[in-house]
Amino acid sequence: MDATLPEWHLLRGNYIDTATPMDHIVVASPELRIFHDPDRSALGVRLRLDRPRTWSRAAAMRHISTRVLVASGVHYAELYTTLPELHRAVYALVQDVVARLHEGERDCLRAMELSLADFEALVARSVQLSRERVVGLHGELMVLELLLDAGHDAIAAWVGPRRQPHDFRLNGFELEVKTTLANERRHTIHGLNQLTPSPGNTLDLVSVRIAPPGASGGASLDDRVAALRRRLAHDPATLSAFEASLQASGHEAGHPECAVPYAAAAPVQAIRIGTDFPCISHAWLAEALGVPATGRVAGVNLTLQLEGLGRPFEALDYGAADDQ
Template sequence: MDDHAGESNALTPETLAAYIDAGIPTEQRLADAPICILGIDPPRRELTLRTPATEADIDVSAYRMIRTDLFEEPGDETVWFRVTVDAEGVEYEAYSLLQSVADQLQQGDDMERALHVALDAYRGLLSRAPRLSEDQETGLFGELIALNRLIDGVGESRALAAWLGPQSEEHDFVLGDCDVEVKTTRSERRVHVIHGLGQLAPTPGRPLYLMSVQVTRAGASDSGATLPGMIERIRRRLRAGRIDFDDKLTEFGWEDARADRLYPTRLLLRSEPRFYAVDDDFPAITSAGLGRILSRPELVRSIDYRIDVTDLAPEEAPPVEFGAQVQEEPQP
């Protein structure tokens, strides 16, 4: 446990994300008078604040994400009061709430007042749905990379019309002569998760391509972008398509409120995206494929699987829309 106290020990979003990504439970001392200890438990997706108990337990049953308890540690006569927050998807907001409780205690408030002052301040957090999952965040980032390139190739109106990913259609982009499914990974190899039997099933008479996107944490690089930053970058490019773009983001589950805090991770391309033709030689599991090996394929209701396309030969010529010169659109 770190023994440094005071506001100077406040965690930044990046620092908290690093603790969580490490996957190991850890503690940080937030203050000394009274002692306030922050617990970070990545496996449980929980954050806790404990301090010596001075009163009975406090009822927080009205808040679905928070619970409290009193406990003792072996060999320690101290009775601790603990606040636990289910922090999945809202880790930094949960940390800020617990830091607020610690700050109120340092100002002389008792725990009941400190806790309820913090709960009132963060009532919006407690009533909102969790953030996008990391997989959803990564997937949306990759689709935005594809959309940004498609705007270069065909202009904003045709690019936005082609983007069907937020609408949960089988394929992310439906172009003039082909479909494109975008898959994004943070791994060193091009390993992608495929959801369902239809995601890599070509529409009859239309070629299907898998666009493989690799991203990684940007670190100190100036070329990286957060998910909110990527969204704003595209918004600045749009003229007539801004409302359409925002509507599609809403269908994806995106909210601008608190976005900078919820999605602080800066990403950049690990490598140039590759395109793979999804044909008979491609390692895809489809209903048609199952029909050739199972007597009752209709009984297979759902399937998710991973494919590694790292060693497959990509298409030398990707769909022309992703490489063409931009076609200027008339001003609205």
């Protein structure tokens, strides 16, 4: 049995990251395809059925959708996710199905059902440290390094891991760090609290752009963590506080995503909320929609294009180190 499953980094770089459709035959007989639909952010697997059949357990899984479709009289079964954090897990599921076919299983759907038996654990591992979270943590540590360079008590200022509304707080300023792999400052805001300063504070959205380093080297998340540990080694209390925040952030040393190198793709930019960009708060929403209507809004996610806004990030703009 010949199988041609693209390597994950090629599939991600050539199709998912570039929002390019794909419908690729992995196994010709029995027919198994992997597909990517950028309009739905869907990544999944499509199986050709020898007769009309049904799933035995997949339909009940959270964030995983299934359907049976008929094209030119041929029945197909699909399993897919539209949750980007699960793309890597679905790819691993396809790998497992292909391995079962290599081992002699001739029924694609049965191979899928067997692979699904372990899928919930696979999903749990994938969600625990998604690529999106690694990229975000990468940006936070870049900003933390800049604050340390300016003499700030940056470890104490890194309050995001302690379930605070923003990533950093120091000298009456709050910093909400947003990191993107896009070639423009396009960031997703998860909830209006991310655009609202805490009482008595001034809020800056700090825009970080990173990219694969090419021949220039770059640094992985594990590299940044190791460098910070060396830097803080002389102060056991501060190092211990850093380790606690790192653990709360979900860092998992040795995770494949933590070994991927990145380099800065543009200077870090600071966008002042309320000056460079509006403060879109719950109070603003209540005024715009009316108080009764806001009770029907369960959540708000925004994608902002912030290219050209703000000023270059300067750590000394947030007070002198001896002000703390």
